Amino acid sequence: MPDLQSEMKRVKSRVDELILSELLPESSPVREVDLLYNMMRDYPARPAKGMRPFLCVTTCRAAGGTEESALLTAACIELFQHWILIHDDIEDGSELRRGEPSLHRKYGDALALNAGDALHARMWGALLLNQKTLGADATLRIMGEFSRMVNETTEGQHMELGWVRSRRWDLGEKDYFEMCTKKTSWYTVATPCRLGATVAGASSEVLDAVQNFGVKLGVAFQIQDDALNLVGDQKKYGKATSDDILEGKRTLILLHLLETVTPTERSKLTEIMNKDRGSKSSDDLSYVLSLIESSDAVGYARKIATGLMNEALGSLRSVQWPGDKGAASLLESFARFAVEREW
Amino acid sequence: MPDLQSEMKRVKSRVDELILSELLPESSPVREVDLLYNMMRDYPARPAKGMRPFLCVTTCRAAGGTEESALLTAACIELFQHWILIHDDIEDGSELRRGEPSLHRKYGDALALNAGDALHARMWGALLLNQKTLGADATLRIMGEFSRMVNETTEGQHMELGWVRSRRWDLGEKDYFEMCTKKTSWYTVATPCRLGATVAGASSEVLDAVQNFGVKLGVAFQIQDDALNLVGDQKKYGKATSDDILEGKRTLILLHLLETVTPTERSKLTEIMNKDRGSKSSDDLSYVLSLIESSDAVGYARKIATGLMNEALGSLRSVQWPGDKGAASLLESFARFAVEREW
Numbered sequence: 001m002p003d004l005q006s007e008m009k010r011v012k013s014r015v016d017e018l019i020l021s022e023l024l025p026e027s028s029p030v031r032e033v034d035l036l037y038n039m040m041r042d043y044p045a046r047p048a049k050g051m052r053p054f055l056c057v058t059t060c061r062a063a064g065g066t067e068e069s070a071l072l073t074a075a076c077i078e079l080f081q082h083w084i085l086i087h088d089d090i091e092d093g094s095e096l097r098r099g100e101p102s103l104h105r106k107y108g109d110a111l112a113l114n115a116g117d118a119l120h121a122r123m124w125g126a127l128l129l130n131q132k133t134l135g136a137d138a139t140l141r142i143m144g145e146f147s148r149m150v151n152e153t154t155e156g157q158h159m160e161l162g163w164v165r166s167r168r169w170d171l172g173e174k175d176y177f178e179m180c181t182k183k184t185s186w187y188t189v190a191t192p193c194r195l196g197a198t199v200a201g202a203s204s205e206v207l208d209a210v211q212n213f214g215v216k217l218g219v220a221f222q223i224q225d226d227a228l229n230l231v232g233d234q235k236k237y238g239k240a241t242s243d244d245i246l247e248g249k250r251t252l253i254l255l256h257l258l259e260t261v262t263p264t265e266r267s268k269l270t271e272i273m274n275k276d277r278g279s280k281s282s283d284d285l286s287y288v289l290s291l292i293e294s295s296d297a298v299g300y301a302r303k304i305a306t307g308l309m310n311e312a313l314g315s316l317r318s319v320q321w322p323g324d325k326g327a328a329s330l331l332e333s334f335a336r337f338a339v340e341r342e343w
Numbered sequence: 344m345p346d347l348q349s350e351m352k353r354v355k356s357r358v359d360e361l362i363l364s365e366l367l368p369e370s371s372p373v374r375e376v377d378l379l380y381n382m383m384r385d386y387p388a389r390p391a392k393g394m395r396p397f398l399c400v401t402t403c404r405a406a407g408g409t410e411e412s413a414l415l416t417a418a419c420i421e422l423f424q425h426w427i428l429i430h431d432d433i434e435d436g437s438e439l440r441r442g443e444p445s446l447h448r449k450y451g452d453a454l455a456l457n458a459g460d461a462l463h464a465r466m467w468g469a470l471l472l473n474q475k476t477l478g479a480d481a482t483l484r485i486m487g488e489f490s491r492m493v494n495e496t497t498e499g500q501h502m503e504l505g506w507v508r509s510r511r512w513d514l515g516e517k518d519y520f521e522m523c524t525k526k527t528s529w530y531t532v533a534t535p536c537r538l539g540a541t542v543a544g545a546s547s548e549v550l551d552a553v554q555n556f557g558v559k560l561g562v563a564f565q566i567q568d569d570a571l572n573l574v575g576d577q578k579k580y581g582k583a584t585s586d587d588i589l590e591g592k593r594t595l596i597l598l599h600l601l602e603t604v605t606p607t608e609r610s611k612l613t614e615i616m617n618k619d620r621g622s623k624s625s626d627d628l629s630y631v632l633s634l635i636e637s638s639d640a641v642g643y644a645r646k647i648a649t650g651l652m653n654e655a656l657g658s659l660r661s662v663q664w665p666g667d668k669g670a671a672s673l674l675e676s677f678a679r680f681a682v683e684r685e686w
Contacts (some may be wrong), residue, residue: 117430143486161457
């Protein structure tokens, strides 16, 4: 049986080939438009894990479908990831994406914002191509899944940005879970798995089970991402570490830390976190990092992530897979990878 | 026969009702998400002409379909207009939209960008609702029209922004027409008319004819918009006048002016136009406006617009309308309005 990493790599390269050779335009007779096309191909050409297409294709196989039938849909999830990252990077003021300058750093906010919209529209256009092989009804069902996914993701992104903007700190773990489910779980795990199952024509029981799996595992994945952002190796991770502190993000680690520190520390912490990105000094950053290091906040959050992963595995194991058992077992390996990864 | 203004108003109010009561969410159990929903409802609740839904519904009736069958699609064109204006206002740094502060002025760039994405996704979600009344195939054909429309519009927006960014002035009327066709014609006239005809099940001859009508009239519409931006009454117009000069836009008026002025004036003009929005002084603005006033540039552009309108009318009159003749005649009234309007 192929291992998880080589499978993710294999599926990712098939999906990238489809995106770059067939789904995205390469050149235009209009000179200026060529630059737009280059911008649209920029993030897709950067290295990435390709978790979402892997989950779509592998769930489809486990549920009794073929890899071929899910490949276009898997490519569209990857297109979603590309356009929303372009916009997220603008919203968060992120400098780096996958080890290189973010798109708006290279071309300015206005052109990058527009290129994200162009890529967003190409995603819907590509979904229409499912008609040829899956027929009209399945094509529309798949688009319905995408519609839900974008709704959830934009609501989650709004919650996170809104908390920073309104300087809200009266937040508990429940709020974090709710935000993460919307911001991360749907597009990272729940929808990719639901899409694979939909392409395979799975029952509503299977759809429900993979959705539960995805919602839980997505939060666990995000907790691990938050931890890597603080204590990860920037070279492996590919994004600037400590960015979440600079952006004032309400991570589970930070919310837990706030509950365990003294009132004086709490007030200094929130004061620092409330500052604009540009106003945070290196002393501010060191102060927050040292409090995190001397607390058990990262360890605490990782324990929660492991618990969520186990609940996710429970949902997965409740399914009687009609298809490829090796594929079902790869989904279990993925669950462990989501919380143990270093990148 | 009802006149054009009352018909546009009537259709617009039906479409607004559909958008605000059925297509957009009103409140969420999650406190932060309520703000997102309010932001999504902000532009839809502001007064606007409603030209695009009018064109969709009226073309459908002229082509033998019913108003009811095209209403949801017409509402989705209006949703398109709302989300792309949110993003355009960020890209252009526009302060005013429909007489009020633009969305990013009210809530900041990050939340406004995300609200635009959320509204974009709601547009595709709403298009899926056509299945109930029009069936799967027509629903997918309509989505194909939307896909083309967003591709063209983002390419046109990129051309305009790209010219400013790369300080290109080696542009002629052909470049302007190409940019305007993409930026304005498709989403303002060509696609709304094609959609109405598609809902009515019109022949490919009718689709081609209304597309020609739309491409020509859309450019004429944009020329009039450029003129109003310079010499219009801000109260009627609803946007800040002279914004195009501040944004460095390559309008037909400006391109023509550049051909008629002395080399010294040309060099001073491009120097001013190349400055960032914030670096343009009121003297700079007065200089550009006085050159425009003392030239025939606005009159010249309006003549071109009238010529394009007549070509557009020629395409329209080539159609043997199988449906409502009054509706067909309203489309002719609209063509005249597009170039004669003061708002």
